[in-house]
Amino acid sequence: MSIEVQNISKNYGTQKALNSISFTIQKGEIVGFLGPNGAGKSTLMKILTTYIEAENGTALVNGFNVKTQAKEVQKSIGYLPEHNPLYLDLYVREYLAFNADVYKVDKKRTDEVIQLTGLLPEAHKKIGQLSKGYRQRVGLATALLHNPEVLILDEPTTGLDPNQLTEIRDLIKNIGKDKTVFLSTHIMQEVEAICDRVIIIKKGEIVADNKLQQIFSNENDQIIEVEFDFKIEEEFIKRLPDLKSFHNIHDTQWELVFNANKDMRSALFDFAQENGIKILSMQLKNKNLEAIFREKTL
Numbered sequence: 001m002s003i004e005v006q007n008i009s010k011n012y013g014t015q016k017a018l019n020s021i022s023f024t025i026q027k028g029e030i031v032g033f034l035g036p037n038g039a040g041k042s043t044l045m046k047i048l049t050t051y052i053e054a055e056n057g058t059a060l061v062n063g064f065n066v067k068t069q070a071k072e073v074q075k076s077i078g079y080l081p082e083h084n085p086l087y088l089d090l091y092v093r094e095y096l097a098f099n100a101d102v103y104k105v106d107k108k109r110t111d112e113v114i115q116l117t118g119l120l121p122e123a124h125k126k127i128g129q130l131s132k133g134y135r136q137r138v139g140l141a142t143a144l145l146h147n148p149e150v151l152i153l154d155e156p157t158t159g160l161d162p163n164q165l166t167e168i169r170d171l172i173k174n175i176g177k178d179k180t181v182f183l184s185t186h187i188m189q190e191v192e193a194i195c196d197r198v199i200i201i202k203k204g205e206i207v208a209d210n211k212l213q214q215i216f217s218n219e220n221d222q223i224i225e226v227e228f229d230f231k232i233e234e235e236f237i238k239r240l241p242d243l244k245s246f247h248n249i250h251d252t253q254w255e256l257v258f259n260a261n262k263d264m265r266s267a268l269f270d271f272a273q274e275n276g277i278k279i280l281s282m283q284l285k286n287k288n289l290e291a292i293f294r295e296k297t298l
């Protein structure tokens with residue numbers, strides 16, 4: 001087991017950040033930790049990387065206890081914090097060599113991580129001259145210097161443009177071929193693009209933990225986007241048969257999730273007609289992670 005979290009709780013004063021959360025991550029998994037702002041993602045990552053301590057519960061990384069074996073945990077982990085601190089005046093190679101010294105790893109490893117993270121064309125530049133995407137690569141390269149078993153990445157693609165985003169996602173996926181990766185994000189597409197599994201957290205509690213394959217193979221779930229001819233009350237929507245969850249997209253537009261083994265479009269049509277409502281448009285959508293995220297966290 002790479003990561004084992006058991007009943008971890010953390011409060012900041014009266015603010016409950018994590019409320020007895022538990023999960024395990026197997027070696028080699030790429031797991032997305034998804035949740036809205038303030039859900040507790042960074043807090044858990046800081047506990048796993050030994051930056052802060054939990055009040056209750058146990059967490060093991062690579063078999064080492066974060067409270068009592070912090071040094072061993074740190075050796076097992078490569079961490080990319082949300083706000084990746086970099087020395088902008090240092091050259092890329094110089095910065096990595098400096099960190100190699102801190103980690104007490106062979107300087108040769110600097111060239112390996114430069115290669116691995118695609119930094120070679122920019123390695124001669126000062127960090128301050130790099131684009132945000134390349135700065136993220138420097139952060140990843142630093143996290144990989146001591147060749148850790150587990151990578152913990154806190155919102156690794158925040159602020160990147162679409163091209164940089166794809167590049168960094170591909171890079172993480174590639175690194176994940178022989179490492180365990182635990183990454184936080186509030187971008188659903190990120191999880192779809194990179195991860196094997198998603199853990200969704202809301203207000204410090206886990207509300208879903210599924211393999212992505214399982215999520216997409218739940219055949220009885222149907223998502224229908226519908227537009228009525230006037231604004232309808234939520235109470236009315238709740239009367240729809242086999243309705244699992246719903247989301248008001250805009251005034252007269254709703255996203256409805258049904259759990260049924262028949263096409264719910266005709267049932268919805270009948271329901272509208274019986275109640276004197278007109279349907280202006282209706283579309284069956286693929287079940288995507290975005291809908292699941294809303295279903296779980298709203």
Ligand SMILES: Nc1ncnc2c1ncn2[C@@H]1O[C@H](COP(=O)(O)OP(=O)(O)OP(=O)(O)O)[C@@H](O)[C@H]1O
Nearest residue numbers: 012015017035036037038039040041042043044186
């Ligand atoms: N040092 C702190 N002191 C007080 N409260 C804190 C502190 N750090 C976090 N919190 C609170 O704990 C809760 C969880 O915060 P956390 O940063 O872990 O969430 P997050 O899921 O990482 O959010 P984001 O996606 O916005 O980064 C929030 O309500 C936050 O305000």
